[in-house]
Amino acid sequence: MTDNQDWNAASEVAEDFVSQWNSNEPGGSVIGFDLSGLRFASSGGVESLSTYMPFTPKSVVRYASVTKHVFCAMVLEHSDLILLDDPLGKHIPELQAPLCDVTVGQALDMSGGLPDVRECLSLLGLSVYTETEAGPLLDYLSRLKRLNFPAGSEISYSNTGYRLVEAALERNGLRFDDFVQEKIAQPLGIVLKAPDVWNDPVAGLVPGYWKSKPGWQLSSAGLHISASGSLAGSAEALVRWLQALLKGEQGFAGVLEKLSAERSLADGRMSEYGLGLRWSHLGERRFIGHGGSHPGYKTYFLLDPENGTGFAVVSNREDTNGFKIAIECMAALTGLPLPRPKSDLPNGLYVTETGPWWLEINGSTCTFIDADDTLYDDGDGWASSLSASSPMRLRLEDGALVGEAGHAPRRFIPVGKHDVPSTLSGRWSSEEGAEFVIESGVLSMGIGPTRQSMPITALGNGRFLFTLNDGPWTKRVCINLLDQDRLELVSSRARMVEYRRST
Known part of the structure; x- marks a missing residue:
């Protein structure tokens, strides 16, 4: 255990962040804690743009993907019914190969x-x-016949695995919210809730917001949430659970170690993304945590199991960078150096010789298949995302960016000047009944007033990009021609949605 912990410095960092959330804007809370209790709690902004009540550590938000490690704790508790080495098909037999x-x-x-x-x-x-x-x-997942990549070969974030494992447990009569209430909320005396859908009532839940050009907008979402991100609670409730996990209380002894253990890829390499938890680095030390993002909500927590300390960040605004807040608080607490952003790679668009894998460099930001990460100096010319959930390590060699993305070897070359060929024009349809039209270098998708017309940028060798706007999200999607009459649309987390030419 380390004695030289500067809670005043950590508190000052947190205050600097929350002070940027004005009293007429959505806000959030940052809590620093150890095993004995709260060391500080800083809040800014408001719970609601209707009431303008100040945001506090008791304000209830959606934790989003901070849910994941809690669900994994449930999975570990039921090893009599489901094992980590079980194929999904054992529990959900309607799934097709290779899923x-x-x-x-x-x-x-x-x-x-x-x-x-x-x-x-x-x-x-x-x-x-x-x-x-x-x-x-x-039912939709049971119709799929393609993965994003061969299982065990890469790391790339996806919520679907949690949805499928939750369905497997439910077929055995085990519901996630029952686990949360019986094993965590009631024994610890805290309020947590795991609703199934966005519109399910949650006591005390504050609205979430995202900022459009006109101003702040109320968030909403239609997707059945699943145990990948369904949990809701306050910053204080999250901290009490994390303290119990660090201490091994209420039957959770050794669970944090199991959840955070590195996992092996198919070739024996180890991944720092465990079971709903990911490792982060400061200097020579590692810390464990995870973030969450729903439309209008951002959360993050970071733990130092060696010293029994941690930070929790919750907010009801889309633009919060919870990881940045938590890691800078931890650096201030421990005196460890923050990694240095690396911004000397040439800016621009890059693409692999074949396939849908593209990236863009803009200063220290690397966008890989439309997922953004900051690149940090990793020595000897290397730039690394230092991220267990989106690992990226690159350096410049003979004008190309070479290294790994998602632990898979990649070589990216600059995108030259290319035109969208007329042969791409036509009507394209999927087996699910979706369709779009390409004409004169523009892709049109949707019906009636929801129809979007999106200009296409050519990347060369049958790859193209277009930008799709969807509420709070802007997505750049890659078109990858598989043959003259077949293509796939590719985004960061879905790389296998196929369309065929219909006219």
């Missing part, structure tokens, strides 16, 4: 290659606001 062969552990540790349902729906033209239910979503 049925993905193991439960791979489904939870982001190495399964399972396409993310929400991004699949976007590529089918369905908005974030479109309401969906658990049963039809499972």
Whole structure:
């Protein structure tokens, strides 16, 4: 255990962040804590733009993907019914190959290659606001015959594995919210809730907001949430659970170690993304945590198990960078150096020789298949995302960016000047009934007043980009021609949605 912990410095960092959330804007809370209790709690902004009540550590938000490690704790508790090495098909027999062969552990540790349902729906033209239910979503997954990549070969974030494992447990009569209430909320004396859908009432839940050009907008979402991100609670409730996890209280002894253990890829390499938890680095030390993002909500927590300390960040605004807040607080607490952003890679668009893998460099920001990460100096010319959930390591060699993305070897070359060929024009349809039209270098998708017309940028060798706007989200989607009459639409978390030429 380390004695030289500067809680005053950590508190000052937190105050600097929350002071930027004005009294007429959505806000959030940052809590620093150890095993004995809260060391500080800083809040800014308001709970609601209707009441303008100040945001406090008791304000209830959606934790989003901070839910994941809690669900994994439930999975570990029921090893009599489901094991990490079980293939998903053992528990959900309607899944087809190769999805049925993905193991439960791979489904939870982001190495399964399972396409993310929400991004699949976007590529089918369905908005974030479109309401969906658990049963039809499972039916849709049972029709899929492609993964994003061979299971165990890469790391890429997806929520679908959690949806499938939750469905497997429910078939055994085990519901996630029952676990939350009986094993966590009631014993610890805190209020937590795991609703199934966005419109389910949650006591005390404050609205979430995202900022459009006209101003702040109320958030909403139609997707059945699933145990990938359903949990809601306050900053104080999150801290009490994390303290119990650090202490091993209420039957959770040793669970944090199991959840945070590194996981093996198919070739034996180890991944720092465990079971709903990811490792982050400061200097020579590692810290464990995870973030969450729903439309209008951002959360993050970071733990130092060695010293029994941590930070929790919750907010009801889309633009919060919870990881930045938590890691800078931890650096201030421990005196460890923050990593240095690396911004000397040449700016611009890059693409692999073949396939849909593209990236863009803009200063220290690297966008890989439309997922943004900051690049940091990793020595000897290397730039690294230092991210367990979106690992990226690159350096410049002979004008190309070479290294790894998602632990897979990649070589990216600058995108030259290319035109959109007339042969791409036509009507394209998917087996799910979705369709779009390409004409004169513009892709049009949707019907009636929801129809969007999106200019196409050519990347060369049958790859193209267009920008799709969906409420609070802006997505750049890659068109990858598979042959003259078949293509796939590719986003970061869904790389396998196929369309065929119909006219």
